[in-house]
Amino acid sequence: YIGYGEFKVKALKLQRQVFCDNKREISEEEYKQLITAAEKKGNLRLALLIEAICSTGIRVSELKYITYSSLFSRRAVVDCKGKRRVIMLPQxxxxxxKTYCRDKGIGGGSVFVTRSGKPMDRSNIWKSMKKLCGSAxxxxxxVFPHNLRHLFARIFYELEKDIxxxxxxxGHSSIETTRVYIITSGNEHERIIERMGLVV
Structure with missing residues (x-):
């Protein structure tokens, strides 16, 4: 409208993110350091909770479905928004x-509960994990719960290559969502292209 009709504005197309941010993605070694730190602080519940998320890929909001009875079937059945999903629990x-439940006198219902018997909420879990950073x-x-799901996804994909x-x-309805979880680091990509040895 200013007299330059031949000028056009084009939207800049950005390539989909190829590498993850090393400063935000947690490594397997760092994950183990968090567990050790929680155990040393005497917070076995938190240590087991961290293991539960990372070894199953379960969402924080779904932890309540890890019940005492699910430990015997080794399957946590998640019912959410009219959908049912079965989460396999490592032996x-x-x-x-089971040992934790026996020691705490838990004989039914959700495993990860507060002293009042209510399922632990997201904010309390988030704060508890953050307190481990220094000692770990x-x-x-x-350090935040959802990052453990990302670590589960990356390790699973490294082993199976089945997105x-x-x-x-x-529990993703779109594979595009899952792609975000398995983005590798730039350092890993560098190692791969060096291993290829295609520079003569």
Whole structure:
């Protein structure tokens, strides 16, 4: 409208994110450091909760479905928004949680509960994990519950290379959502292209 009709504005197309941010993605070693830190602080419940999220890919909001009875079937049945999803629980995790339940006198209902018997909420879990950062030696921006799901997804995909199956396990309706979870670091990509040895 200013007399330059031949000028056009084009939207800049951005390539889909190829690499994850190393400063935010937690590593397997850092995950183990968090568990060790929680155990040293005497917070076994938090240590087991961290293991439960990372070893199953379960959402924080779904932790309440890990019940005492699910430890015997090794399956947590999640009912949410009219959909049902079955989450497989590793045998070793179930054994540890059974021992925890026995020691805490938990004989039914959700395993991860407060002293009043209510399922732990997202904010309390988030705060408890953040308190581990210093003693665990892990950068705070990396430490939050959802990041454990990302670590589960990356390790699963490294082993299986089946994104459709991973999407089902995580409860994603779109594979595009799952792609975000399995983005690798730039450092890993560098190692791969160096290993290829195609520069003569």
């Amino acid at each position: 070793k995790l179930c054994m540890r949680l 030696g892990v950068s705070p921006p990396k 459709a199956r991973l999407a089902d396990i995580l």
